[in-house]
Amino acid sequence: MESTSAPSGGSTRREATRQKLYEAAVTLIAEQGFSATTVDEIAERAGVAKGTVYYNFASKSVLFEELLRHGVGLLAASLREATEESARRGGGKVDALDAMIRAGLGFIAGYPAFTQLYVAELWRTNRSWQPTLLVVRQQVNAAVEDVLRAGVESGEFSAEIDVTLTAAALVGMVLVAALDWQSFQPERSLDDVHAALSRLLQGRVSGHV
Numbered sequence: 001m002e003s004t005s006a007p008s009g010g011s012t013r014r015e016a017t018r019q020k021l022y023e024a025a026v027t028l029i030a031e032q033g034f035s036a037t038t039v040d041e042i043a044e045r046a047g048v049a050k051g052t053v054y055y056n057f058a059s060k061s062v063l064f065e066e067l068l069r070h071g072v073g074l075l076a077a078s079l080r081e082a083t084e085e086s087a088r089r090g091g092g093k094v095d096a097l098d099a100m101i102r103a104g105l106g107f108i109a110g111y112p113a114f115t116q117l118y119v120a121e122l123w124r125t126n127r128s129w130q131p132t133l134l135v136v137r138q139q140v141n142a143a144v145e146d147v148l149r150a151g152v153e154s155g156e157f158s159a160e161i162d163v164t165l166t167a168a169a170l171v172g173m174v175l176v177a178a179l180d181w182q183s184f185q186p187e188r189s190l191d192d193v194h195a196a197l198s199r200l201l202q203g204r205v206s207g208h209v
Contacts, residue, residue, distance in 0.1 A: 014056070017046075017048060017052060017056060018056055018066075020046040020047065020048065021042060021046050021048070021052075021053060021056060021057070021063060022066075022067050022070055022071075023046070024042045024043075024045035024046035025037070025042050025060075025063055025064065025067055026067060026071070026111075026113050026114045026117060027045065027113055028041055028042060028045055029064070029117055030113035030114075030116055030117055034060075034064065037060070038060075039053050039054070039060050042060070042063070061128055061129065064129060065128075065129040065132050067114075068118065068121070068129060068132060068133060068136055069132065069136055071111065071114045071118065072118065072136035072137070072139055072140060073136070073139065074107070074111075075104070075107050075140055076136075076139040076140050076142075076143050078103045078104070078106070078107050079100045079103055079104060079140065079143040079144070080143050081103070082096075082099040082100050082102065082103035083096045083099060083100060083143070083146075083147055085099065086098075086099040092151075092156055093147050093148075093150055093151030093154065093156045093157065094151070094156065094201065094202065096147045097144070097147055097148075097170065097201055098198050098201055098202075100143070100144060100147070100170075101170075101174055101194060101197050101198065101201060102190075102194045102198075104171075104174040104175075104178065105174060105177075105178050105181075105190055105193055105194055105197075106190060108174070108175070108178035108179070108182065109178070109182065109190060112179075112182045115175065115178065115179060116179065118175075119175055119176075119179060121133055122137065140171055141164075141167045141168055141171055142167075144166075144167035144170050144171060145163050145164060145167040148161060148163045148166055148167055149163055170201075173197065173200070174197065177193065177196075177197060178193070181193045
């Protein structure tokens with residue numbers, strides 16, 4: 001999972017190592033679960049010494065917590081970038097939401113293992129990183145909430161919209177639809193899946209039939 005911005009100076013090597021550890025951890029945990037995955041396996045998959053894992057992360061749990069922060073941070077950034085690009089093209093708020101849907105689908109297609117882990121963890125409440133998960137979840141939802149609020153203020157959306165719940169519903173729609181696409185309908189193109197969700201957005205959020 002590559003960062004959207006390149007590290008500079010002496011942090012370059014460490015960031016590259018952390019990227020390797022993120023990739024190894026997300027793949028292994030997706031394959032066999034968190035409890036069954038060992039630090040030794042993560043180190044071996046990443047091609048580093050076991051001590052390197054502990055040099056960068058205090059424990060396996062901390063590594064996973066930072067993995068959540070990293071991955072969701074990338075997703076949130078991609079959504080905001082899509083919104084900004086839509087605005088530069090002169091699009092309205094529905095266009096911004098539509099651009100977010102496409103960006104979200106693209107991210108999930110690129111990082112399916114991370115998305116599976118993220119969605120699975122949303123349903124668990126007994127993990128030590130639950131507070132972190134709540135924070136990073138809000139990062140993603142907030143990007144959508146900002147667009148919805150702006151749309152309400154401009155009159156493009158109804159003032160009756162429940163911004164918080166609608167944002168959560170849109171994010172959930174993209175996550176679930178994308179995982180279904182990746183798992184059960186891989187023959188469909190991103191354009192095809194985006195078009196289907198776009199029609200749903202245009203008919204429901206914008207208020208048109």
